[in-house]
Amino acid sequence: MDNGIWATWYDLPEDGRDEYLDWLHGEYLPVVQARPGIAWAAHYEDRVGGADMQKVRDTFPKSEGMEGVGTGTQFLMLAGAAEPWTLLAPGIIEEQNALGGEARRMLDMRQGVRSCLFSVFARIDGPEMDQRPAGTTPGPAIQMGSFRTKTLADEFDVGQWYAQFRLPTMARMPGCIAARVMVSVAGWAKYSVMYEFTSLQARLENFEEPHEALALDEGEWTGRVIRYTMHTPGSPTVGQRIWPPAA
Secondary structure (H helix, E strand, O other), X not given: OOOEEEEEEEEOOOOOHHHHHHHHHHHHHHHHHHOOOEEEEEEEEEOOOXXXXXXXXXXXXXXXXXXXXXXXXXXXXXXXXXXXXXXXXOEHHHHHHOOOHHHHHHHOOOEEEEEEEEEEEEEEEOOXXXXXXXXXXXXXXXXXEEEEEOOHHHHHHHHHHHHHHXXXXXXXXXOEEEEEEEEEEEOOOOEEEEEEEOOHHHHHHHHHOOOHHHHHOOOOHHHHHHOOEEEOOOOOEEEEEEEOXXX
């Protein structure tokens, strides 16, 4: 399984972007994926989502205590490990920070870098799970948010919302491969959620338009949740997988 997730959000300048992506996909990520204990590695480009998604982002309350937290949103690099401690012994971020030479030059192109280590505490399989064997690279399209809540009481409410409403909904949603809810081992966000879809179009038609739009209604449970969740910049990421390339 893959209960440990390393997530890194960042931006890239236009100048040198193609060179960086060639290096990342051709050299660095294959090495990460071959590291003992790593189940998979993946790279996503943020495609923002539809009009309702931006309305939802505009509804989130202003995040607090984010001084020094990276603001990158364009790309999301992920790696999955059997357990979170696999990412810490030895530390995968520490190893990355120690790289020199060409690797350091490439990594230094990234702007607004923000990394988190997460531990999965709940997951469901969707109707399209047969398109991705368990413990392998996430689907061609994902939505991944990261956030904290305003109060301790909100933490109980958001947990109940995932358990009683959102995850059961995803389990029967056409186009959904899987969903997982995570807590942070290290990094600003306390919670993260990743939904996997067969395509961005399937996400838009089956998830964003009928379900994320509920967040705009204060009378809905979903509408209450988004008004006390403080998200990291650009969250949630609506990503298209660019490595490994989708078949």
